[in-house]
Amino acid sequence: xxxxxxxxxxxxxxxxxxxxxxxxxxxxxxxxxxxxxxxxxxxxxxxxxxxxxxxxxxxxxxxxxxxxxxxxxxxxxxxxxxxxxxxxxxxxxxxxxxxxxxxxxxxxxxxxxxxxxxxxxxxxxxxxxxxxxxxxxxxxxxxxxxxxxxxxxxxxxxxxxxxxxxxxxxxxxxxxxxxxxxxxxxxxxxxxxxxxxxxxxxxxxxxxxxxxxxxxxxxxxxxxxxxxxxxxxxxxxxxxxxxxxxxxxxx
Amino acid sequence: xxxxxxxxxxxxxxxxxxxxxxxxxxxxxxxxxxxxxxxxxxxxxxxxxxxxxxxxxxxxxxxxxxxxxxxxxxxxxxxxxxxxxxxxxxxxxxxxxxxxxxxxxxxxxxxxxxxxxxxxxxxxxxxxxxxxxxxxxxxxxxxxxxxxxxxxxxxxxxxxxxxxxxxxxxxxxxxxxxxxxxxxxxxxxxxxxxxxxxxxxxxxxxxxxxxxxxxxxxxxxxxxxxxxxxxxxxxxxxxxxxxxxxxxxxxxxxxxxxxxxxxxxxxxxxxxxxxxxxxxxxxxxxxxxxxxxxxxxxxxxxxxxxxxxxxxxxxxxxxxxxxxxxxxx
Numbered sequence: 001x002x003x004x005x006x007x008x009x010x011x012x013x014x015x016x017x018x019x020x021x022x023x024x025x026x027x028x029x030x031x032x033x034x035x036x037x038x039x040x041x042x043x044x045x046x047x048x049x050x051x052x053x054x055x056x057x058x059x060x061x062x063x064x065x066x067x068x069x070x071x072x073x074x075x076x077x078x079x080x081x082x083x084x085x086x087x088x089x090x091x092x093x094x095x096x097x098x099x100x101x102x103x104x105x106x107x108x109x110x111x112x113x114x115x116x117x118x119x120x121x122x123x124x125x126x127x128x129x130x131x132x133x134x135x136x137x138x139x140x141x142x143x144x145x146x147x148x149x150x151x152x153x154x155x156x157x158x159x160x161x162x163x164x165x166x167x168x169x170x171x172x173x174x175x176x177x178x179x180x181x182x183x184x185x186x187x188x189x190x191x192x193x194x195x196x197x198x199x200x201x202x203x204x205x206x207x208x209x210x211x212x213x214x215x216x217x218x219x220x221x222x223x224x225x226x227x228x229x230x231x232x233x234x235x236x237x238x239x240x241x242x243x244x245x246x247x248x249x250x251x
Numbered sequence: 252x253x254x255x256x257x258x259x260x261x262x263x264x265x266x267x268x269x270x271x272x273x274x275x276x277x278x279x280x281x282x283x284x285x286x287x288x289x290x291x292x293x294x295x296x297x298x299x300x301x302x303x304x305x306x307x308x309x310x311x312x313x314x315x316x317x318x319x320x321x322x323x324x325x326x327x328x329x330x331x332x333x334x335x336x337x338x339x340x341x342x343x344x345x346x347x348x349x350x351x352x353x354x355x356x357x358x359x360x361x362x363x364x365x366x367x368x369x370x371x372x373x374x375x376x377x378x379x380x381x382x383x384x385x386x387x388x389x390x391x392x393x394x395x396x397x398x399x400x401x402x403x404x405x406x407x408x409x410x411x412x413x414x415x416x417x418x419x420x421x422x423x424x425x426x427x428x429x430x431x432x433x434x435x436x437x438x439x440x441x442x443x444x445x446x447x448x449x450x451x452x453x454x455x456x457x458x459x460x461x462x463x464x465x466x467x468x469x470x471x472x473x474x475x476x477x478x479x480x481x482x483x484x485x486x487x488x489x490x491x492x493x494x495x496x497x498x499x500x501x502x503x504x505x506x507x508x509x510x511x512x513x514x515x516x517x518x519x520x521x522x523x524x525x526x527x528x529x530x531x532x533x534x535x536x537x538x539x540x541x542x543x544x545x546x547x548x549x550x551x552x553x554x555x556x557x558x559x560x561x562x563x564x565x566x567x568x569x570x571x572x573x574x575x576x577x578x579x580x
Contacts, residue, residue, distance in 0.1 A: 050473055074476030081470035087328050088466045089521045098464050102476035106457055134521050147471075154475070 001026045001189060002047065002158065007056035008213075009042050015213055016042050020056070022208060022218035026157070029184055030191040031200045031221070034210040034231055040193040041082065043210070044160050047191070048079035060158075074102035078151035082162040084143070089134040092146050096121060096131075099153030117153050125149040125179065141172025148179060158189045165196045173199055197228075197236070201247040223247070258525050260518045264532040271539050272310060276302035278543070280550045304441050309433045309542045309556075310535035311444045312501045313511075315451065317534025319493050320508030321515065321526065322455060325466040326486055327384075330516075331575065332395050333508040334494045336568075338402025339376045340505065343491075343498035345406040345413075346372020348425060350499075352417040362496075366443070369499030373491035376402050381487065431504035431557020433542050440500045451493050452531070458486070459523050504557045506564020507538055513571060 002024040009017040017039040024030060032040050046054045049065055058065045060076060068076075078099075099121070100114040122128055125145050135143060144164060151159060159180075165173045177199060180190050194200055201221070209216040209231045217227050223245060228236040237250035276298055277283050283302070287294035320333040327337075334340045350368035357364050383398040410429065414422055435441070455462070461482050464472035472479050498504075511534045512526070518533070519526030538556070541563070545554040 048474055050470070069476075070473065070478055071476035074474065079470075079474040081468070081474070084468050084471060086467055088324065088330060089516060090463070090467060091521045094463050094521075094523065095467060098460065098467065098471070098475055101460055101464060104460060132520070151474075 001028075001061060003057070003059040003062075004047070005057040005059075007043070007046060007054055007058060009039070009046065009051065009054045017046075017054075017210075017213045020210070020215050020218075022215070024158075024189060024191060024206075026189055027184060027187050028189050028191075028206050029180070029204045030206045030208060031197070031204040032191065032193045032208045032210065033195065033197055034216075037212075038210045038231075039213040040210060041162055044079065044162050044191070044193050048077060048160050049073045050079070071102045074154060074156075076156050077158045077160060078154045078156040079160045080147055080151055080162060080164060082166060084147060086135055089136050091131070092127065092133050092135055092138070093118075093131045095135060095146055095150050096127075096153055099150040102154060117155055121149040121152045124152060124182070139172075140167045141169065141175065144168060144172070144176055145179070148176070152183070157187075159183060159191065161190070161192045163194055164192060165194060165199060177203060198247045198249070202244045258518070258520070258529075261525060261528055261532070264518070264529060264536065268310070268532050268536055271536060272306055275306050275539060275543050279546055300437055301435075304435050304438050305433050305542070306539055307438075307441045308435055308444065308501065309539040311441065311448055312433070312497050312504070313507055313534040313536070313538025314531040315444060315448045315493060315497050315534070316504065316507040316538070317511035317515065317530040318448075318451060318455060318527070319490055319497075321512035321530045322462065322486065323490055323508070324512055325462040326483055326490075327395060328466045328468060329395060330513060331509070331572065333512070334373075334490065335503070335505045335508050337376070337380050337395060337399045338406060339373050339380070339491065339494050340498055340503045340508075341403045341406040341410075342376025343369040343373040343495040344429060344503040345409040346370070346375070346495065347499040348410045348413050348429075351421065351425060352413045362443070363499075366496050366499045370492050370495030372406070373495035373498070374488065376406065377487045377491050381483075427555065428502045429557075430555030431502035431560070432555050433501055433538075434553075444497055444500060447493055447496050451489065452527075454489060455527055456524070458482075459527075462486075463523055502555075502557060504538070505561050506568060507534060507560055509571075510564050510567050511537060 004020055004022050007017060007020040008015065020043060032043065034040055042051065045051050047058060049068065049070060052066055060068065065073060096118045097110060097114070100110060100117065103114065104110065122131070125148065127146065127149055130138065130142065130146065135146060138146065148164070164176050168176065173196065180192070181203060183190055192200060204221050206219065207221045208218045209227050211231050216231055223238045225236060228234065235250040237248050239246045239248065277285065279302070283294045283298050288298050323333050323337070324330045346368040347365050350365045355364035355368065359367070379402060380395070380398050384394060387394045414425065461477055464475055464477050465479065465483070469479050512530050515526050515529035515533050518529040538560070541559045542556045545556045545559045548554060
């Protein structure tokens with residue numbers, strides 16, 4: 001579905017990313033991890049089409065993403081930045097409707113289909129009570145849900161999420177993960193960049209480890225103490241609890 | 252499905268606006284009898300050629316300034332980022348003063364050299380603010396306010412320089428204009444600014460989705476498929492046109508663009524179309540009222556309306572600034 005071939009990125013001659021190769025299949029759930037500054041966010045932004053100046057090739061369903069208009073790309077891929085940094089008050093409903101932007105045009109107002117999609121999202125993410133609330137008055141977990149819903153409204157097949165659990169308490173984190181699992185049940189593809197390995201590890205089927213812009217591992221999710229040691233210089237242990245693999249910090 | 256429910260406050264604003272426009276021309280140090288409005292007399296001239304155009308100009312400019320503030324806030328996603336704070340208004344003022352002092356007096360399509368130079372002045376300051384923000388990779392309140400302060404000081408100095416260097420023949424009238432005033436004879440300026448407001452309003456409605464996207468954030472807007480760079484630049488050209496033109500007519504009237512959208516956001520319940528309409532009406536009401544006050548407060552002297560708006564607006568701005576810095580820590 002998404003082919004990443006020898007992708008790299010440079011800023012003023014500094015190599016941020018180098019020779020990244022992997023491919024994302026439909027309905028995959030990827031966890032991208034690595035230390036701070038490893039280039040995870042850069043990689044995600046390349047896939048989202050925000051950094052057209054990258055090296056190498058990214059193909060989305062065999063189409064070079066550089067050739068896709070930003071609008072066209074937004075109909076297939078949704079990207080959730082790490083922080084929204086909202087400063088102005090804004091109704092939740094407007095943020096949801098914004099997800100329909102790639103389907104609109106200057107003179108066309110939102111139609112039945114747009115509202116149907118928004119309502120589906122409201123139900124899916126249980127946002128009924130928030131529609132007229134100002135986004136600035138919501139908690140971190142609620143905000144994340146709203147932005148996730150706005151991505152859902154885009155009616156895309158791929159979700160790229162940068163640190164979706166940042167600033168969330170355990171309950172809110174688990175509820176985000178539950179949402180992502182439900183997206184997968186709807187045949188969506190999910191790619192997550194996160195430091196919260198213990199949260200994501202039991203749920204993903206693929207993983208990508210990067211360090212200093214270079215790929216350490218890409219492929220099926222496996223427990224390899226060696227990979228974690230190499231990437232983070234800390235030891236992780238694994239437990240099998242009623243058929244689920246649980247990861248823990250073993251220091 | 253319909254998400255528009257009547258906002259009673261907006262209806263109230265609309266009624267107040269109508270009443271102001273209808274009655275203020277009759278009021279003043281010398282009231283005008285309703286009778287003389289319809290019969291040829293000296294009052295007839297004062298009413299139709301001085302007071303009515305003045306009230307209309309006040310209402311239209313107030314609405315335009317408010318709207319320019321609202322749009323600018325959304326483009327910089329910061330409610331302190333308005334044309335007056337960013338130095339765009341002063342830039343327009345400097346452009347206009349240069350045109351007056353250099354005696355540039357051509358006109359294209361009904362636009363005078365002063366109008367055009369106001370636009371260019373505004374455009375230059377917008378581009379400067381944008382490039383500073385780009386160099387800093389930062390649209391935070393801090394960097395915007397800092398560059399706004401620098402810009403305002405620079406353009407104020409430009410204005411004083413041109414005042415000082417060139418002949419003093421029209422110094423008083425320029426000084427009076429710099430304080431902001433709505434004194435007009437006839438309808439030329441009213442028509443010019445109405446046309447401008449008309450197109451500005453259409454653009455503000457047409458681009459409402461884009462403006463909502465940008466007020467959430469650049470990354471958000473890009474991921475929804477908006478070409479952020481292109482859109483922002485074209486909106487800024489539009490803002491410069493609007494601010495430049497209106498400043499060249501009424502002078503750099505401060506604080507309306509800053510204060511009005513702030514209140515309108517509350518009245519409009521953060522719903523963009525409602526905010527837009529509230530900004531228009533409230534801007535009109537406030538500037539018309541301020542001008543009325545400026546006419547009658549110390550009779551028979553007329554105080555420049557810019558002084559009134561600044562007297563009221565500056566403390567209000569400080570309150571916003573304090574609340575804002577407190578909340579965004």
